[in-house]
Amino acid sequence: MCRQRNMETYGICDNCKAINNRMRKESCDLSGRFAVVTGGRIKIGYAVCLRLLRMGASVIAVTRYPKIAMQNYMQEADYPSFADRLHIIGFDLLRVDRINELMAQIAELCGGRLDILVNNAAQTVKKSTEYYAELTAREESLRLTDN
Incomplete structure (x- = not known):
């Protein structure tokens, strides 16, 4: 299958x-608003987080791989303009037995006070074991580097 993007289709x-x-292209001022976006590391969740941050909102991005997510955000040219409003929580939403811990961190x-909730996290396509092993190893390496 061709994976080349065609923005005109x-x-x-x-x-x-x-x-x-x-x-x-529309925008609004979300200064003083708080948003939670699950699945904020890549793709749609990442784009939603960036859009909210660029409109002035404080954003809590929830992801299984918070260190990798932070690396992604730090690569944005305007990262310094929203760095203080971006919070990333590492949490695996498959762990429903620990959901109260996540809610406490968010609160x-x-x-x-929560103004915007975007439930974006999903696992619709099962990736290979190797894919997750590489992500987990990279996340652990970044975590150890920080300590």
Whole structure:
């Protein structure tokens, strides 16, 4: 399968395409707002976090690999402008028995006030064991480097 991106291909009509393109550029001031985005390390979750941060929100990104996520955000040219509003929590959402721990961390970070919740984390395509082993090893290496 070709994985080359074609930004001109839409599965929608021309009118909807025009509305979609216009709305992509819209923005609002989210200063003082708190957002939680699950799956904030890559792809849609990462893009949502960046969009919220660039609109002024404080963002709590939840991911299984927080050190790798932080590396990703630090590579953004405007990272210094949002660094103090970005919080990354390492948490595996498959661990439902520990969800109260996650909620306590979120409540502490946002002072008990949450304005935006984006439930993005999902595991729809099972990756290989090697894929997760590499991510886990990289995360552990970054964690040890920090200590």
